[in-house]
Amino acid sequence: MQLFFQQVVNGIMSGSTYAIVALGLTMVYGIMHVPNFAHGNLFMLGAYMTFFMLSAYKVGFWTALLVSVLVLALLGVVVERIVFRPLRDQSPINSFIAAIGALLFIEHMVAVIWGHGSYSITNPYPQMLILFGVRISMQRLIVIIAALVFIIALQLFIKKTIVGTTIEAMAQEREGAALVGINVNRVSALTFAISTGLAAAAASLWSPIFEITPHMGSLLITKAMVIIILGGMGSIQGAIIGGYILGLVESLGGGYISSAYKDVFAFGLLIVVLAIKPTGLFGKGEH
Numbered sequence: 593m594q595l596f597f598q599q600v601v602n603g604i605m606s607g608s609t610y611a612i613v614a615l616g617l618t619m620v621y622g623i624m625h626v627p628n629f630a631h632g633n634l635f636m637l638g639a640y641m642t643f644f645m646l647s648a649y650k651v652g653f654w655t656a657l658l659v660s661v662l663v664l665a666l667l668g669v670v671v672e673r674i675v676f677r678p679l680r681d682q683s684p685i686n687s688f689i690a691a692i693g694a695l696l697f698i699e700h701m702v703a704v705i706w707g708h709g710s711y712s713i714t715n716p717y718p719q720m721l722i723l724f725g726v727r728i729s730m731q732r733l734i735v736i737i738a739a740l741v742f743i744i745a746l747q748l749f750i751k752k753t754i755v756g757t758t759i760e761a762m763a764q765e766r767e768g769a770a771l772v773g774i775n776v777n778r779v780s781a782l783t784f785a786i787s788t789g790l791a792a793a794a795a796s797l798w799s800p801i802f803e804i805t806p807h808m809g810s811l812l813i814t815k816a817m818v819i820i821i822l823g824g825m826g827s828i829q830g831a832i833i834g835g836y837i838l839g840l841v842e843s844l845g846g847g848y849i850s851s852a853y854k855d856v857f858a859f860g861l862l863i864v865v866l867a868i869k870p871t872g873l874f875g876k877g878e879h
Contacts, residue, residue, distance in 0.1 A: 597726045599847035600840065605732045607839025608739030612794040613812060614819040614831040615746065616787035622763030622826050623783045624676055626687040630694035631791060632813025633702075634671075636806065638664045638792030639799040640702055643711050653716040657796035661789045668788030669781045676784075677777065695813075703806045710803040717800075735797045742790060743832055750828075759783055763826065811855070818862045824875025834873065837861070 613635055620628045638660045645656035675694050679686045717730035750756035761769045762779050770776045802808075819838055823830020838858055845857035865873065 594725055595847060596844075597724065599843045601723075601726050601728050601732070602847075603840035603843030604836065605728075605735050605839070606843060607836035608736050609794050609798050609835075610815060610819055610839050611832045611835025612739055612742055612790050614816045614823070614835045615743065615828060616790040617813075617816050618820050618823075618826060618828055618831040619759070619763075619783050620787045621820065622828075623759070623766070623780050624680070624687060626676075626684050626691065627817060627820075628676075628787075629688075629691040629813055629817075630671065630675075630698060631787070632809035632811075632816060633695050633698040634664060634667070634788050634809070635791040635795045635812055636804075636809035637667070637698055637702060638788075638795035639804045639808070640706060640711075641792065642796040642799055643713055643804055646713060653796075653800075657793065660792045660796050664792035665785040665789035668784035668786075671788070672781050672784035677780065680780075695809075699806055699809065706806070708806060710805045712803055713800045715800040729801075731797075731800050735801070738793070738797055742793065746786070746790075747828075755779075755782070815855075815858055818858055820872075822862055822865055822872055824872030827872070827874040830872055830874035 613631065617628060617631045620631070641660040641663055642653075642656045645651050645659050646653065651659070671694060675690050676687055679690055715729070715731050717734060719730045721728050721730060721733060750760055758769065758774050758779050759782070761772075761774060762776065762783075766776060769779075815838060819834040820827075820831050822838065823832075823834030838861065841857050841861050842854040846854040849857075869875075
């Protein structure tokens with residue numbers, strides 16, 4: 593049973609990161625109705641920004657995290673303005689191609705600046721805790737707690753504030769929102785800022801645990817797409833629950849079968865769920 597609980601904790605930690613990334617991706621999809629495939633590389637860039645602040649300026653970990661969030665939020669506004677806004681009323685395939693272009697540009701830019709090698713960030717909280725017989729590092733526990741805080745705060749922001757309500761209105765009907773006076777450009781830019789800021793926060797918390805490489809965003813965006821399809825395209829609830837489900841499936845499958853096949857478990861889960869419910873767990877069919 594100890595192995596089971598250990599893998600559950602590991603799965604929740606991975607699922608926390610997946611859920612935050614998928615949540616940001618779902619918000620952008622709700623506004624643009626096009627998957628932002630550059631989102632995984634924006635996550636990767638957030639990790640590199642944290643590494644840069646820690647190594648070049650010797651700031652504290654939380655200061656580096658804050659700078660990373662602010663820089664990536666600003667970059668999200670730039671990406672929305674330059675890459676996606678001019679293509680808003682064009683065919684979705686144009687935005688799809690533009691997202692792929694942004695993905696490749698970010699990946700190669702990082703490789704030029706920092707090289708193709710991997711980097712590690714010194715864990716600011718290396719202490720080990722034992723909770724109910726399960727060993728967990730303080731940093732992993734921080735990831736889990738921070739993810740819950742982000743998720744709850746974002747839900748409250750969307751449901752309880754006027755700005756959040758405008759984002760939700762645009763996700764439901766962009767043309768209708770514009771007709772009632774909502775500034776579509778401003779809301780789109782804000783949504784991208786929140787999305788990339790969340791990705792940077794997740795990357796900063798995640799980076800002391802795993803290595804940082806220019807290619808780490810590619811697999812992550814693939815898993816994020818699995819999550820939002822699994823949970824239901826455009827469903828915030830589905831992105832959150834789908835992220836945790838995927839993390840648990842990977843961790844339990846890796847612990848009891850083989851860690852070499854954990855990515856196979858992710859795509860296998862997607863196939864099974866879509867075979868049973870093609871619209872995803874929380875998706876709605878066409879009426």
